[in-house]
Amino acid sequence: MSTARPSFKFRGGSFHALVVKPEIPIEGWLAEIDSLLARSPGFFAGKSLVVDVAGLDLTKQTFLDLLDELSRRHIRILGVEGAAASVLDGKVPSLMRGQSERCKVTAPPEETPPAPAVSLLLDTPVRSGQLIVHADGDVTVVGSVASGAEIVAAGSIHIYGTLRGRALAGAYGNPEARIFCRRLDAELMAIDGRYILADEIEPQFRKESIQAWLDGDELKFAAMN
Numbered sequence: 001m002s003t004a005r006p007s008f009k010f011r012g013g014s015f016h017a018l019v020v021k022p023e024i025p026i027e028g029w030l031a032e033i034d035s036l037l038a039r040s041p042g043f044f045a046g047k048s049l050v051v052d053v054a055g056l057d058l059t060k061q062t063f064l065d066l067l068d069e070l071s072r073r074h075i076r077i078l079g080v081e082g083a084a085a086s087v088l089d090g091k092v093p094s095l096m097r098g099q100s101e102r103c104k105v106t107a108p109p110e111e112t113p114p115a116p117a118v119s120l121l122l123d124t125p126v127r128s129g130q131l132i133v134h135a136d137g138d139v140t141v142v143g144s145v146a147s148g149a150e151i152v153a154a155g156s157i158h159i160y161g162t163l164r165g166r167a168l169a170g171a172y173g174n175p176e177a178r179i180f181c182r183r184l185d186a187e188l189m190a191i192d193g194r195y196i197l198a199d200e201i202e203p204q205f206r207k208e209s210i211q212a213w214l215d216g217d218e219l220k221f222a223a224m225n
Helices: 026-039 060-072
Strands: 017-020 048-052 076-081 120-122 131-134 139-141 150-153 157-163 166-169 179-184 188-191 194-197 210-215 218-223
Touching (some): 026 060, 120 131, 188 210, 194 218
Parallel strands (some): 017 048
Antiparallel strands (some): 179 210, 210 218
């Protein structure tokens, strides 16, 4: 006769994290973080952060000081990309293995067509506190996006209502992505990591139907009336 043991369960899951890439000098980069937090204190609230230090010549002490500075700003660190084990010192997990440890990937045959991007259609408004993440294509909202809500898309974002929350298009490296909305009242907009806050949007575009795109490192706006 077997005796049943108390069980525990595994389940799959995914976690949304912001990825930031510090720049040298670190002090100047932290000053930009402070400026962002001064204008939008809740920008990092409730979010985990991945720090990408690939290509930066950081000493172990500089790296630890950076973690301390982020912690003082109540920014949670989920992990680090691109750091040597000697720099990490076990303080946070590395999310990227060294080049020699990476798995080899075989490219598919040339005649194999790429998988098409899949769009996500939301036929109800996005409420405050909701986070919509779509890593496979565009997001279309048939309604409004409330203040405190956030949409993150690999492609473009289309909002057939008022954008009051945050919209981050091209979030996985797509500078061709765009943001469209019927009425602009956003807290933050970003394309391919370049962002603009509410107080930086030119007044003539507020409350208007607009499209936004990336021109170099600058977000451009045009009215669609």
